[in-house]
Amino acid sequence: MQTFVLEVTGDFACFSRPEMSVERVSYDVMTPSAARAIFESILWKPAIFWQVERIEVLAPICWTTLRRNEVGSKVPLNSVTSAMKKGQGALGLYVEEDRQQRASLLLRDVTYRVHARFKLTDKAGHEDSVEKFTEMFRRRASKGQCINQPYLGCREFACDFRLIAPSQAATPCHSSLQGTRDLGWMLYDMDFAQPDNPTPRFFRARMVDGVVSIPDWHSEEVRG
Secondary structure: OOOEEEEEEEEEEOOEOHHHOOOEEEOOOOOHHHHHHHHHHHOOOOOEEEEEEEEEEOOOOOEEEEEEEEEOOOOOHHHHHHHHHHOOOOOOOOHHHOEEEEEEEEEEEEEEEEEEEEEEOOOOOOOOOHHHHHHHHHHHHHHOOOOOOOEEOEEEEEOEEEEEOOOOOOOOOOHHHOOEEEEEEEEEEEEOOOOOOOEEEEEEEEEEOOEEEOOOOOOOOOEO
16 A cells, blocks of 8 residues: 655644543644544545554644633533424523633644555445545645645644655754654544444554654554
């Protein structure tokens, strides 16, 4: 399978650590699930599955804090269902009555080079082929086309991307990224084997000279 490489840049990013609960605290680098979402924003089909292989950190890891006002609740599902059946109902949220102030620890001025390839799934039809989706992705990515705006962890942190050749040399590793850094257990992705009860899966992430190698989804390194 051919490997595709995207260079991704953004002013802010937040790849939230699930253990931090309410307060949003980002991982040091992009997670595989966030990288996968960028590829899927360009080309998503039930017939293909994106496997991220490698994440290169091209810019120094810089942090910033942000305090935001957010709504603390959401409209109950029962209210929505009732309104759909009756044609009327109270579906509004009053911001002044339900405002919460939350702090976030974000990354800023990020640049990544993400390597990924796709595999055909059991939902691929007779008319589907690797060549077909390869050309579709290459054409869309080279023109900057996407299904939805790609983002860096949170939807409000939109990013830019460009397709580059796998052989194209990357920017030399910044001095602050040199060496080996243990990033701890990182969220890999959500396992939707049971759609009604998706579960998170993790892997032990290590960055070597600015590069995080991503194990295969079915590898023993990925744990639920």
